[in-house]
Amino acid sequence: MSNEEPLIFHLQVARKKPENIKHPEGYCPFCDRENLTNILDKDGDCIWLVNKFRTLQDTMQTIIIESKDHLGDQSNYSQLENRKIIKYVLECWQKMINQNKYKSVLLYKNFGPRSGGSLRHPHFQIVGLDKKDGYANISSKNFQGVDVVSRNNVQLNISRYPLKGFVEFNVQMSQDGDVATFADYIQSTVKFILSDDFYHGHYDSYNLFFYNIDQKIECKIMPRYVASPYFIGYQISQVNNEESLMQIAEALQKRILAE
Numbered sequence: 357m358s359n360e361e362p363l364i365f366h367l368q369v370a371r372k373k374p375e376n377i378k379h380p381e382g383y384c385p386f387c388d389r390e391n392l393t394n395i396l397d398k399d400g401d402c403i404w405l406v407n408k409f410r411t412l413q414d415t416m417q418t419i420i421i422e423s424k425d426h427l428g429d430q431s432n433y434s435q436l437e438n439r440k441i442i443k444y445v446l447e448c449w450q451k452m453i454n455q456n457k458y459k460s461v462l463l464y465k466n467f468g469p470r471s472g473g474s475l476r477h478p479h480f481q482i483v484g485l486d487k488k489d490g491y492a493n494i495s496s497k498n499f500q501g502v503d504v505v506s507r508n509n510v511q512l513n514i515s516r517y518p519l520k521g522f523v524e525f526n527v528q529m530s531q532d533g534d535v536a537t538f539a540d541y542i543q544s545t546v547k548f549i550l551s552d553d554f555y556h557g558h559y560d561s562y563n564l565f566f567y568n569i570d571q572k573i574e575c576k577i578m579p580r581y582v583a584s585p586y587f588i589g590y591q592i593s594q595v596n597n598e599e600s601l602m603q604i605a606e607a608l609q610k611r612i613l614a615e
Contacts, residue, residue: 364413386477416484442539458484468561470580508534
């Protein structure tokens, strides 16, 4: 498969998927833990399993259920719980990478009605791509930005070269970086995005995207909104002006230092 070829999406499979974001009363397969199948690994409340509804051709789609709590999320976990989840997710991702079966292995999370997800129950997705390089359009420049905080070989910044546009947060961890600090910065940023301190509480959705690039683990945290026509039609991203980025960085820094 050429990297310019799109992934093939199987609509027939997607139509069978449960959904409870638009319809909160809908069935939740992740709450029905006794009937889960194709489990790959467990750690406490976390369960790593093969996705029952594999919609993408030439991939291996897996899911990590983070918690028994249907309404759990990085924004409301305790610090310790969030640290355990992030550590476990990174370990599972690395295990799949180490299999050397896939051209690339993607790790991400959807949260909220604008994130692209279908289930409210908190979960990450680890997807092995058989023939496609998921990093083909990613560069180290996308993780450069306005510094917010830095500790224990972990840095948090706001991207000057966003992938999609406007405001994207990057948490970067070097090889000898502290996973607990990495998890804390992710959690603090998610709380900030969903709070009144960020655009007066306008955002209810985000994505976490993880990358293993330049000997660093990168987490890009994207607030989700209706995409710009410049991006949809021309793949042109936009970024807030420097003054705005600095103001957001100062507000987030103040919040983190007060925690």
